[in-house]
Amino acid sequence: MIIALWLMFVALAQEPLPLVAGPAVLQHVEAPYPEDAKAQGLEGTVVLLVTLDETGAVTEVALSTTSGHPGFDDAALAAVRTMTFSPARTAEGPVAVSFEFAYGFTLEEEVEAAPAAAVVPTVSGQVRTKATRRPVAGAQVVVIGSPLTATTDETGHFTLTDLPTGEVRLRVAHQDHESGDATFEAVPGEVAEANIWLEPKGWRENQVVAVYEGQETEVTRRTLSIEEIRTIPGTFGDPIKVIQTLPGAARSPFGTGALIIRGSNPEDSGVYVDGVRIPLIYHLTGTTSVLNPEIIAAVDYLPGGYGVQYGRSMGGVVDVRTKTEFDPDEKISWGTDILDSQVLFEGQVGKKGKEHGFAIGARRSYIDLFIPLFTGDTGYTIKPRYWDYQVKWVPPTTDDRDVDIFLYGFDDTLTLGTPDDVAQGDDQDTQGDFRTQYDSHRLVGHWRTPLADGFELDLRPAIGIDTSYLGLGQDFVIDNGNVLFELRAEAPWKATPAVTVVPGVDFLGAIWWFDFQSSFRITDLDDPLAEREAVGFDGEGGFWSPDPYLRLDFRPLDDRDRWLISPGLRGNVVTLTTSGTITGADPVPANTTTSFDPRLLTRFQANERLAFKASTGLYHQPPQPQEIVGVGTQSTVGHEQSWSTSVGAEQRISDAVHYDIDLFYKRMTDLIVYDEAWTGFGTNPFVNAGEGRAYGAEVILRHDPTGPFFGWVSYTLSRASRLDWPTCTSAAGEPLAAPAEGLDRLLGQGDCWYPFDFDQTHILSAQGGLKLPHAFQVSAQVQYVTGNPTDLYEVGIYDVDGDFYNGLSVDAAPTRNPPFFQTSVRIDRDWHFKALKMRTYVDLMNVVRAVNSEFTLYNYDYSEVAYVRGLPFIPNIGVELALWP
Amino acid sequence: MAMTRLAPLLFLTGCVIDQNQWLRPRDLSPVWLVDRLRILAVVAEPPEVEPGDLATFTALVPGPADVPDQVRIWLACPPVLGSETTFAASCSLDPSALSDTATVPDGFIGLEPGLPPSWRVPDDALDGLAPEDEEEGAYATIQVMSLPSTAIEDLSADIDFTEVETGTKRLVVSRAQTPNANPWFDDFRVEGVSIPEGTTVEVDPNQPYEIEVVLPDAAIETYLYVNSQGFTEERIEEPYVAWYADGGEIDEHFTLHPYLQSSWVSPASGSGSWWAVGRDRRGGMTWLERSWTVR
Known part of the structure; x- marks a missing residue:
């Protein structure tokens, strides 16, 4: 298989990253007016496709739309080739860029040399973009009713002399802005001042939507621009929520925000911020991510087939990249909707050439303040509350070095209160209010510097703290925390033009602790007559995982960007030390587990528009904390394993439309499952005995935001199943000695296999946005998803002692919840x-409507079925302000 | 212009979607409402026995008047020692075995009406247990199935289990120092007024009433328990009451001692019953039933 993949032509993913700064004209070159056109009184505009390299140098100029006169076209081509531009930049630095550039030819009347500027009526002014206040270079300023024109320089300034006396009206035109007018009184002997503000008409103000040449080391990396995804309906404007509209991501129940990627459990997918893993990406409502949208530069979604730099996950990866470049002008952004309010202050400070970029922001929900208005004075309370903050600092550096520091954190609390005189069920030990809280904070540094020619060092150290609390009444408390130390270090070395060696370390260390107190044993809950005994234990220890990795980026063809072969190897080492009463009477020695992940990724660009790609490899994941900490004994669980393979292709059908298709297969083994034979303290409750399969096809058809429209349609056809081996029984309920072999085992079907909880056969999502006149934009989203598998109970057996029914399924046929269908529409209006x-x-x-x-509920004896309904019709109204003080 | 046409269309689409195609959670039948045949309680007398002892059983099985005539089949299964749980979720009995009147199938202990259930616990029910485990004891399983009397006329036919109401109860078999006894209610009160057995309470339509049972202190036992550390603890029972009615609306299904009253709102018309079922969490049970009619 590996050899076959080596031989397979695979593709180069070229997804555009969003630009944080577009190219700007630094030196304008005036093209000579063709004599024959001048003689014929012709005017015209040439649209050119200009390509710049990372330094801003013009590498290619091509005719995009002819003026209809070859003289204009040739003159414009020659002039633009000698112009100079500032480079375009993404969050990761300067990039090559292609963009359309309009060059206009307007006849000017030959005028005699003006006597003195102060004698003839003159106007001088500046053209700038509304809101951002940035100067507009290259804008055409025309005097209405007069042949007089001027072009703004790089600072947006222009001067027009010899104006007609009286009221003069100027019209300003620029390809990235709506036209603007200005009227003033021209008086001989005076220089009038006219400052003109233009509204941007692109998707990103003062930026160019462009495709740039890039080479990523993931087979399938799907990146969307922030402006695209912030206006998708139903996302509360949250960029990270849009992941759930991409192929491979299953729909999670409303309010959970669980990431379910390619048939993996939510905890199997890793979420990173600037390469550093964080425990949660969504606040407790599941509707809002823990980062302020304004500080997010891009969101990378890697459903599988990612390289060795990502580990400790069997599922997908979401890497949120935050801004590292900020506009010179300070900006205050404020947004509010029905859930929360947020504010972010960003900009640059310091002397020219030594500017410090910075951003500081915060958010707080207020749904906890509104809910009491609807629940009344019943004694019942529900108080969900969250807040977060972000501080980013980017000190000035030389061009070839990057340094930044990011501090961020969040807090989520949910309290459910009941009146003291109302019993919650029949159990004395489970009365009282429920409260859960999660806190997380991170301080992350980033330092990248060249060490030698072709050799650089990239370091991301981080320190953080996570704490969580869960309590029910006075008698049940789980309290735990971690202090984390992380270091991601990479030292890419370009050994030859064809080979880049990338050694790295993905280190995670932690000091952890927890305390558990309960007035009953968990195992007692199954027995209504069990005598309750209070239990309590605590634990503390260390976690040490210095995972090294080595990757080779091999580009065998002379055209280096055409074919990439990237083998890699990652070592997974986890050492856990445990002390405290959790260990029981005897001390527990350190528990070390190791595994290795060989992976191979390859991509081949068949031509400018078509690429093929493939990957295969092992992905190991250490146990979750509650699984690896033994209960009164040494834990024996080890890493879970997934062998993941995918093949696919990408094709650009036109300049704006392209598709991406992937076929994937995952074979999960050594899955950690609950041991039904667990007898309590002193034995291991988990074993590595489960298996899983997930396979399917993903496709996304996408229209880039190159014009007034953007959108994409994604579809996933998949199947995911599980096998909990130790407790496996046949359909007839008989214990089995072994699961089915052969094709059944390959596909995860037959005796003992059951559908994964979120196995959704069809996932279809279509969304798009359209710019309308008068700064309106309308966006829409449609989703159709197969319902989740569910158990169907038909009869209930009454447990007389516990006063509850146990559901029984007479007909064992698998069933599903009804399919999910939802349509959302969003209308935006901008004012500049x-x-x-x-x-x-x-x-x-x-x-x-x-x-x-979302969930199946039964009545007390399982004779009636009801469904917990999902999102009702909700009109979410929001306001976002951006102020440039 | 396109949007102005599109928006009403979207809303119209919503109007044709059947909002009531599924039950909502709030539409599910409440547990306190006896609108079908229900097993509400099974009392074992005594609730905790030693090997060789005889126990008798009674069940509270109310239901609407239009429920077909029922028979109740009673089964008993001795404790299963050495397994993960000593409580079998259900006893297995092939109903067709009952058609052979010459022999009594294993586990069969009663058929109502006609043959009241009783069971003598096997002498060897706890054999093999250590003395301290014998004191803690094990669970025997008592199972009662209520099914239409027509079903028992042809026991060879397949039984429609959706028409069968089945209840299982644990019978504690032990050599405990302080074996459990069933609790009892001294009184049933409505708005603080004692309601003697056989009395029908007249209530106003759509009015709230406080219904209450009186559990005497003597019914709450103090007993000895040997905990997992081997120490003997003296414990007091923590009983609770489950409330049922076949009309009106009960506010709290469960009330925990010492709060043994619930709120009931009468219906607009009709008549029916209240049932209060008490449990001591050790296998002991009791119940009271009173009738009401709307004026």
């Missing part, structure tokens, strides 16, 4: 003022 941009929107979630089921 001189130093202020305001966006208002109404997000009509589930606009057709479709009734969807």
Whole structure:
């Protein structure tokens, strides 16, 4: 298989990263007016496709739209080739870029040399972009009713002389802005001043939507621009929520925010911020990510086939990259909707050439303040609350070095209260209020520097603390925490033009502790007559995982970007030390588990528009904390394993439309499952005995935001199943000696196999946005997803002692919840003022009021079925302000 | 312009979606409502026995008047020692075995009406247990199945289990120092007024009433328990009451001692019953039933 993959032509993924700064004209070159055109009184505009390299140098100029006159075309081509630009930049630094550039030819009347500037009427002014206040270079300034024109310089300034006396009206045109007018009184002997503000008409103000040449080391990396994803309906404007509209991601129940990627459990997928893993990506409502959207530069979604630099995960990877470059002008962003309010202050400070970039922001929910208005004074309370903060500092450095520091954190609390005089069930030990809290904070540094020619060092050290609490009444408490130390270090070395060696370390260390107190044993809950005994134990220890990895990026063809072969090897080492009463009477020695992940990724660019790609490899994942800490004994569970393989292709159908298709297969083994034979303290409750399979096809058809429209349609056809081996029984309920072999085992079907909890056969998601006149934008989203598998009970057996029914399934046929269908529509309206941009929107979630089921509920004796319904029709109204003080 | 046409269309689409195609959680039948045949309680007398002892059983099985005539089949299974749990979720009995009147199938202990259930615990029920484990004891399983009397007329036919109401109860078999006894209620009160057995309470329509049972202190036992550390503890029972009615609306299904009253709102018309079922969490049970009618 590996040899076959080596021989397979595979593709080069070229997804555009969003630009944080577009190219700007530094030196404008005036093209000579063709004599024959001048003689014929012709005027025209040439649209050119300009390509710049990372330094901003013009590498290619091609005719995109002819003026209709070859003289104009040739003159414009020659002039632009000699112009100079500033380079375009993404969050990761300067990049090559291609963009359309309009060059206009307008006849000017020959005028006699003006006497003195102060004698003839003159106007001088500056053209700038509304809200951002950035100067607009290369804009054409025309005097209405007069042949006089001027072009703004790189600072946006222009001067027009010999104006007609009286009221003069100027019109300013620029390819990235709406036209603007200005009127003033021209008086001989005076220099009038006209400052003109233009509204941007692109998707990103003052930026160019462009495709740049890049080479990523993941087979399937799907990146969307922030401006695209912030206006998708139903996402509360959260960029990270949009992941759930991409192929491979299953729909999670509303309010959970679980990441379910390619048939993996939510805890199997890793979430990173700037390469550093974080425990949660969504606040407890599942609707909002823990980072302020304004500080996010891009979101990378890697459903599988990622390289050895990512580890400790069997599922997918989501890597959120935050801004490292900030506009020179300080900006305050404020947004609010029905859930929360957020504010971010960003910009640059310091002397010219030594500017420090910075951002500081915070958010707080207020749904906990509103809920009491609807619940009334019943004694019942529900208080979900979250807040987060971010501080980023980017000190000035030389061009070939990067340094930044990022501090961020969040807090989530949920309290469910009941009146003291109302019993919650029949159990004396489970009365009282429920409260859960999660806190997480990280301080992350980043330092990248060249060490020698072709050799550089990239370091991301981080320190953090996570704490969590779960309590029920006075008698049940779980309290735990971790202090974490992380270091991601890479030293890419370009050994030859064809070979780059990338050694690295992904280190994670932690000091952990927990305390557990309960008035009953968990195992007692199965027995209504069990005599309750209070239990309590604590634990503390260390976690040490210095995972080294080595990757080779081999580009065998002379055209280095065409074929990439990237083998890699990662070592997974986890050492856990445990002390405290959790260990029982005897001390527990350190528990070390190791594994190795060989992986191979390859991509081949068949031509400019078509690419093929493939990957295969092992992915090991250490046990979750609750699984690896033995209960009164040494834990015996080891790493879970997934062998993951994918093949696919990408093709650009036109300049704006492209598709990406993947076929994947995952064979999961050594899955950690609960041991039904667990007898309590002193024995291991988990064993590495489960298996899983997931396979399917993913496709996304996407229209880039190159014009007024953007959108994508994604579809996933998949199947995922599980086998909990120790407790496996046949369909007839008889214990089995071994699961089925052969094709059944390969595909995860037959006796003992059951559908994965979130096995969704069809996942279809379509969304798009359209720019309308008058700064309106309308976006829509439609989703159809197969319902999750569920158990169907038909009869109940009454447990007389416990006063509850146990459900029984007479007909063992598997069943599913009804399919999910939802349509949402969002309408945005932007207002641009001189130093202020305001966006208002109404997000009509589930606009057709479709009734969807999230969970199945039964009545007390399982004779009736009901569904917990999903999101009702919700009109979410929001306001976002951006102020450039 | 396109949007102005599209928006009403979207909303119209919503209007044709059947909002009531599935039950909502709040539409599910409440557990306190006796609107079908229900097993509400099974009392074993005594609730905790030693090997060789005889226990008798009674069941509270109310239901609407239009429920077909029922028979109740009673089964008993001795403790299964040495397994993960000593409580079998259900006894197995092939109903067709009952058609042979010449022999009594294993586990069969009663058929109502006609043959009241009773069971003598086998003498060897706890054999093999250590003395301290014998004191803690094990669970025998008592199972009662209520099914239409027509079903028992042809026991060879397949039984429709959706028409069968089945209940299982643990019978504690032990050599405990302080074996359990069933609790009892002294009184049933409505709005603080004692309601004697056989009395029908007249209530106003759609009015709230406080219903209450009186559990005497003597019914709450103090007993000895040997904990997992081997120490003997003196414990007091923590009983609770489950409330049922076949009309109106009960506010709290469970009430925990010492709060043994619930709130009931009468219906607009009709008549029916209340049932209060008490449990001591050790296998002991009791119940009271009173009738109501709307004026």
